[in-house]
Amino acid sequence: MLSLKDEDALIPRPRGALPRACAVAMAAVTTVVIMCLSPERFFGWVSMVILALTLGPLMHGICLLAEEMLHHSNTRYRGRGLLTHILPACGLGGKTLLAALVSGLLLNLSGNPLPHIEQCLELLILTSVLYTLFKSLGVLGPSEVEVSDICEGRKMNVAHGLAWSFYLGYLKLVLPRLEDSISAFRATHQSSRPFWGRGSNRLLILIPLNANISHKLEDEDDHIRFYDNLPNNMIDRAGVRGRVYKHSVYRVQDENGKAHECVVEYATPLLTLYSMSQESSAGFGETERRQQVLLFYRTLQNILEHSLECRNRYKLILLNDEHDADPHFLSQSILNHLQQQEREEFCLTPPPHQETDNPPARPSSAPGNAPTNAPLANGEWHIGHNPAPMSRDPTLMFSEPMPLRGPVENTDNYQS
Incomplete structure (x- = not known):
């Protein structure tokens, strides 16, 4: 049997968000550097890159959609809706379309700050087409770590x-x-x-x-x-x-x-x-x-x-x-x-039985014989020379139920 320390070293933990944090840090550093070097062209470059990164998956999703619509619409999707099931399954979801539209709008609003805009558009289309080709051939497919992370996250193992x-x-x-x-x-x-x-x-x-x-x-x-x-x-x-x-x-x-x-x-x-x-x-x-x-x-x-x-x-x-x-x-x-x-594990034993047949005599309240525990005027208690031992096991003390009594009138407010 392995100890807890050995189990922690042997059993794989769920994957965390460290890759995401590294990506955010790299993007932040790169953005700051480019903004310092070329601030006037920054938004144009960002719009062009985002558009290239989103058009590629969109074109690849169109290729997947052709396969699903022609051969699997009935067997895999049971005739369910195109917009609600088939398009999201092919990667043509709302997030990808929204990112492409926003990047295109940002590129248009930036006023074409890039030189040779025609060449940039040709490069954009060529990048998207080549991305689709490499993705279909498996060159840009998910790595084993990504597949393992997806299967573990979705409980598919x-x-x-x-x-x-x-x-x-x-x-x-x-x-x-x-x-x-x-x-x-x-x-x-x-x-x-x-x-x-x-x-x-x-x-x-x-x-x-x-x-x-x-x-x-x-x-x-x-x-x-x-x-x-x-x-x-x-x-x-x-x-x-x-x-x-x-x-x-x-x-x-x-x-x-x-x-x-x-x-x-x-x-x-x-x-x-x-x-x-x-x-x-x-x-x-x-x-x-x-x-x-x-x-x-x-x-x-x-x-x-x-x-x-x-x-x-x-x-x-x-x-x-x-x-x-x-x-x-x-x-x-x-x-x-x-x-x-x-x-x-340990066995719970009942508390020891306390003898009550011979209760200790109460100290006298006569002058010169002060009680062991006497209440003072400020509400505190005076502890005498013979306190109860502190090592005694705690016990629960229950009082006998008393009958309820109504208020008793003991004053005469009305004089005859």
């Missing part, structure tokens, strides 16, 4: 779908019933009660980075032994009456020979990731598989942290595949988690 499927189709159904299943199991297995710890009441979900998992945990570590299954959970699901969901209980042996019982299993979607990496037609190599496993872990962790049904009923254990040489790495990872739970 394989890992996102598998994580949500694992949560909605399995964990959200079984985790709320886990505590009752463990209680029923312990009631029918009296001899196993000493082997259960406070950290064993959660479902331990193993997530190895290499996604290569076996169907029997004892095949990977001889310190792990299968003990029994929890009572089956039967749920009507997708037309199947009484679909069975079950968990397995394992006994994990430590270095002292002591057994610890826990409910542990691998994350089933990892089998899909591993099988995809073995199929050439899936286009899913070892590097992509490892990246998807990390995204699966991060996505599933984020989903479960916001799930009220699954809170405090699970533990994700990320297994690094660099420890394959250790024959007891799996059992040690599980034991580390159980020991961590034992240290973090």
